[in-house]
Amino acid sequence: MQLDVFESMNTISLEDYQRREHLLAKIKDRFSTYGYQQIQTPTFEQYDLYKTITGTVNRDEMIKVIDPTGKVLVLRPDVTIPITRIIATNKQIPSGEKRFYYISNVFRNSIEQQDKKEHTQAGIENFGQNTPPLDAEIIALAIQTISDLGFKKFKLEIGHAGFFKELLKQINISEQNTSQLQQMIQAKNFSELKPFLETLSIHTDVKVALQQIPFLYGRPEDVMKRAGTVILNERMNYTLSNLIEVYELLKIYGLEEFVSFDLGLINHMDYYSGIIFQGFVENFGKPVLMGGRYDTLAEQFDTDLPAIGFACDVDAIFDAMEGEGLFSKKTSPLDIMILYTPAKQREALTAAQELRELGYRVITSLDSTPTISEASFIVRYKENVNTIKDQHNTRLFYNQEELMKQLLQNKGEL
Amino acid sequence: MDYLTLAMAKGRTAKQTISLLEKAGVQFPDFDEKTRKLIFYDQEMLIKLVYVKAIDVPTYVEKGAADIGIVGKDNIAEAQADIYDMMDLNFGKCKFVLAGTSNELHNQGRKLTIATKYPAVTREYFKRRGIPVETIKLNGSVELAPLIGLSDLIVDIVETGTTLKENGLKVMETIDAISTRLIVNKASFATKSASIHSFMNKLEQALEV
Numbered sequence: 001m002q003l004d005v006f007e008s009m010n011t012i013s014l015e016d017y018q019r020r021e022h023l024l025a026k027i028k029d030r031f032s033t034y035g036y037q038q039i040q041t042p043t044f045e046q047y048d049l050y051k052t053i054t055g056t057v058n059r060d061e062m063i064k065v066i067d068p069t070g071k072v073l074v075l076r077p078d079v080t081i082p083i084t085r086i087i088a089t090n091k092q093i094p095s096g097e098k099r100f101y102y103i104s105n106v107f108r109n110s111i112e113q114q115d116k117k118e119h120t121q122a123g124i125e126n127f128g129q130n131t132p133p134l135d136a137e138i139i140a141l142a143i144q145t146i147s148d149l150g151f152k153k154f155k156l157e158i159g160h161a162g163f164f165k166e167l168l169k170q171i172n173i174s175e176q177n178t179s180q181l182q183q184m185i186q187a188k189n190f191s192e193l194k195p196f197l198e199t200l201s202i203h204t205d206v207k208v209a210l211q212q213i214p215f216l217y218g219r220p221e222d223v224m225k226r227a228g229t230v231i232l233n234e235r236m237n238y239t240l241s242n243l244i245e246v247y248e249l250l251k252i253y254g255l256e257e258f259v260s261f262d263l264g265l266i267n268h269m270d271y272y273s274g275i276i277f278q279g280f281v282e283n284f285g286k287p288v289l290m291g292g293r294y295d296t297l298a299e300q301f302d303t304d305l306p307a308i309g310f311a312c313d314v315d316a317i318f319d320a321m322e323g324e325g326l327f328s329k330k331t332s333p334l335d336i337m338i339l340y341t342p343a344k345q346r347e348a349l350t351a352a353q354e355l356r357e358l359g360y361r362v363i364t365s366l367d368s369t370p371t372i373s374e375a376s377f378i379v380r381y382k383e384n385v386n387t388i389k390d391q392h393n394t395r396l397f398y399n400q401e402e403l404m405k406q407l408l409q410n411k412g413e414l
Numbered sequence: 415m416d417y418l419t420l421a422m423a424k425g426r427t428a429k430q431t432i433s434l435l436e437k438a439g440v441q442f443p444d445f446d447e448k449t450r451k452l453i454f455y456d457q458e459m460l461i462k463l464v465y466v467k468a469i470d471v472p473t474y475v476e477k478g479a480a481d482i483g484i485v486g487k488d489n490i491a492e493a494q495a496d497i498y499d500m501m502d503l504n505f506g507k508c509k510f511v512l513a514g515t516s517n518e519l520h521n522q523g524r525k526l527t528i529a530t531k532y533p534a535v536t537r538e539y540f541k542r543r544g545i546p547v548e549t550i551k552l553n554g555s556v557e558l559a560p561l562i563g564l565s566d567l568i569v570d571i572v573e574t575g576t577t578l579k580e581n582g583l584k585v586m587e588t589i590d591a592i593s594t595r596l597i598v599n600k601a602s603f604a605t606k607s608a609s610i611h612s613f614m615n616k617l618e619q620a621l622e623v
Contacts, residue, residue, distance in 0.1 A: 155604040176542065191502035191595075218607070260604060280601040285478015287601065 019327050020120075020318060023149065024103055027122045027312065030145045034137070036101040036124050041082035047072035053081060053271070053300050061108040063117065075107035080271075080294065080309060083125050088301035097128040103314075123291070123311030130295055130306035132242050135275050136249035142289055142310050143255050146279055149317065150326040154281040156258055157217075158246070159265025161272040161292065162239040163230060167209055170232065171202040181210065185264050188214045205232055214264035220247045223261040230263065246275065271297045277310070284320040288313055336407075337375035338364040344381035351379075351400055360407075379403065417460050418602075418609050421480035423468035423489065427506040427594050431484050434503060437620035440613075461613070472497060472597065481602035482610065487592040488571050492532045498603055501596035501614060504621065510535060510589035513578055514567040515560055529559030530569040539569070539589050557581040 012020075028038070047064060050057060057077040065073045076082065079102055087093060101124045107117055126138060139156060146154050164185065168178065177200065184193045193214065197207050209230040216223050216230065224244055231237050243261070250256055267276045267290070274293030281288055291310020298305035321327055336355060340348035345366070352364045365371050370378055378389040386397050388406050397403045422431055428447055435441070442454040442463055454463040464480055471485035472493035483497075486506055490499060510532070526547045530536045533549040540547045550565055557577060559565040571592060572578060575585060596617065603610060 153605060155607075157604050187497065187499045188598075189499040191499075260607070280604040282605045283478070285476065285599050285601050 016318075018333075019321075020314070022327075023318060023321065024122060024314065026148050027145055027314075028101070028103070030141070030148050031101040031122075031124055034099070034124075034141050036099040039083070039100045039102055040104065041076060041079060041086065041102070043076055044073045045076055045082055047074045049081065049085060050074060050077065053297070057108065061110065063107045063109055076104065077106055077108050079104050079106060079121055079123060079311065080125060081297070084127075084294075084297050084305070084307065085301060087127050088298040088303040088305055095128070097126070100125050100127075120314035121311040122314050123309060125307060125309035127305055127307045130274070130293065130308075132245040133249060135242075135293065135308060136246045136253070138291070138308050138310065139246065139250060139259070139275075139277060140253045140255055142277065142279060142291065143258050145312065146281065146289065147258075149321060151281045151320075151324070154258060154279060155260055156277055156279045156289075157260055157262045157265060158220075158243070158275065158277045159262045160239050160243055161267065161274060161276050163213060163236065163263050164266050165273075166236050166239075167206055167213070167230070167232070170206045171200070173200055173202065182266055185210070185214050186266050188264065190214065216261070216263035218260060218262075220244075220256070220259060220261045223263065227263065243275065267292060274308070281317075281320050281324075283323060284316065286313070286316055288316045288320060332374040332376060333361070334363060334375040335361045336363075336377045336379055337370045338362060338379045338381070339367055339370065340364065340381035341383055342366065343383060344386075348381045351381075351403065354400065355407075377407070416606070416609075417455075417462040418482065418606065418613060419462045419464060419480040421464050421466055421471045421474040421483040421485070423471050423483075423485040424465060425468050427468075427484075427486060428465075430505045431503075431594070434505070434617065434620055437623060438613075438616040439620075440616070460609070469493065475597050475599050478599050478601055481599050481606060482613065483597045484594060485597065486594050487590075488532065488535070490595060490597060491535050491538075491590070494534055495597075496600065498598040498600060499595050500598050501617065503594045503596060503617070506592070506594035508571050508573040508592045510539075510569065510592060511572050511585045512539075512567055512569055512587040512589060513557075513572075513583045513585050515583060526567060527565040528567050528569055529556050529565035531556060532569060532571075535589070536569045557583055 044065065047062070050062060051059065062077045063075040065075065067073055083100060083102070087098060101122070103120065103122045105118050105120050108119070110116055124138070124141065126134065139158065143156055164182070173181070180196065184196060194211060197211055200207070209232060212229045216227055224240070227240055231240060247256070247259065250259055265276055265278070271294045272292040273295045276292030277290070278287040279289035289310055289312045291308070293306075293308040295306045297307065338348050338352050348364055352362045355362045363371075376390065380387045380389075386403070387394050388397055388403060395406055397406055422428065432442070432445060440456050440459050440461055442456055444451070445454050445463070452465050454465070455461070456463070464474065466474060468485055468489045469492065471483040472490050472495035474480040475483040475497050476493070476495035484503065488510065526545065527550060528536050528540075528547050529550045529552050531552060531554075533551045536547065536549050550559065552559060556568045556570045558581070559568055560583065561581060567586070568583070569589065572585065578585065596614065598610060
């Protein structure tokens with residue numbers, strides 16, 4: 001039987017790989033301008049780590065492996081939980097604020113896309129603080145990251161996990177009703193939400209608030225004005241004023257045009273406890289970035305550790321950039337191709353080494369025709385004449401000094 | 415400004431959808447139900463209509479191939495797509511029902527088999543009721559299944575119930591009400607907020623007339 005290599009494997013083209021690296025380099029540069037340092041978590045994690053933490057990755061989606069001792073391991077299904085585990089449990093790490101970023105692959109079984117088990121995420125995690133200025137800074141970083149990649153029109157939707165969670169605390173309904181309610185709010189399903197709420201025996205205030213919450217989206221100023229109906233207690237009031245403070249700070253960053261509010265936003269990751277957000281770019285159907293505050297996650301490791309972070313879906317960003325034509329034209333992988341005759345070998349190889357020292361990308365060949373056609377310059381060492389050729393013309397040179405002069409004159413072309 | 419892409423379901427609701435759109439001032443002059451063409455433009459309102467199979471509408475919208483869609487709740491529920499289900503257009507009304515040859519859910523500790531075009535909806539309903547079932551996915555003439563012993567019961571959509579009656583089947587339970595909905599892609603909702611809202615306002619006005 002012939003192996004069907006296309007059915008279950010993803011093949012990435014050389015050019016796509018270069019583009020991806022370019023994209024990742026830009027993201028990394030931006031993360032480091034906010035003082036984040038790269039780390040990496042192990043590819044294998046203990047299944048128990050994910051089993052005990054509720055409301056994270058669907059257990060059926062995790063890719064499990066059994067080691068020789070019978071222990072069940074999973075291929076890293078998410079990055080936030082392992083990083084939190086490392087920071088929360090390692091007492092050797094000095095206390096104080098910590099800033100980390102990662103570029104990691106996460107592994108999940110997807111029923112819809114059986115051939116897509118691996119996704120690249122690029123994200124940041126910040127530990128140790130919970131203040132509106134920090135939340136605003138993280139959101140500013142998220143916006144700048146997307147903007148760096150060339151997207152002109154995009155929106156970051158900001159909500160807060162506290163609103164829905166607090167409303168749920170006020171009522172006592174079955175788990176099934178809770179999930180149905182959550183689904184309707186997430187789908188902004190106004191036509192079914194109202195009759196559904198009528199069937200629940202809950203207090204009128206909460207009923208009105210639950211009915212209003214999916215409507216509370218749009219321009220932050222408008223949402224703030226209309227939010228009064230869902231604020232039932234002091235805690236929710238405090239949450240709203242924090243959100244407003246974050247928005248005011250984003251104005252100082254000059255980024256308010258990219259922000260909208262959605263108080264009905266509910267993230268499927270249950271561990272979020274505070275501000276949550278997701279980023280959308282034009283003409284792409286999925287969020288390209290998601291994040292939020294998860295102050296209570298470290299409690300699972302008996303540590304009190306406020307934390308906030310976000311992750312970019314690199315595969316989604318790549319597709320969106322391709323769709324919008326945001327990748328620059330193909331760049332040549334080579335600056336100089338040196339061709340030489342046997343008698344000129346020493347001269348040619350010495351020249352190549354010197355050029356490489358200076359940072360030029362050079363390959364040499366004992367051949368008369370270039371083996372790679374994409375070089376910006378073709379340099380030939382022949383028995384009695386040396387030439388350098390660019391796109392337009394061919395010039396002679398007699399020694400290394402002259403070669404360098406020619407290259408420097410044409411530096412603009414590289 | 416860019417076009418807003420609207421995915422419209424082929425089939426029983428297409429005519430009513432087009433007439434509602436016309437009332438809202440959105441017109442596709444070269445549209446005709448029997449056409450083979452799949453894309454139509456309203457150049458004035460900047461709306462691009464894609465004419466696709468009903469069950470595919472939620473997929474087009476979820477993946478962002480269309481910004482908005484007009485399709486029955488039956489297909490939305492079956493697709494379980496992550497979209498905004500924002501407006502009830504109040505036409506194409508029918509019901510999801512459970513039907514069989516007798517009036518009783520004959521369940522003598524044996525697993526029930528249900529034939530349906532809507533396996534996801536069926537499983538969800540019986541899960542909620544705590545009854546184990548096996549579903550058989552059929553693509554048409556579902557009424558036939560219990561008559562020739564392929565299944566115990568069926569889950570299907572009914573408008574008048576005539577087809578069921580003619581085949582000697584009775585409605586045992588109503589699972590859910592169905593009507594045509596306006597659905598919206600979540601990303602488009604954020605990035606094309608202004609044009610989507612203006613489209614929704616026009617539809618709302620047309621519905622009130």
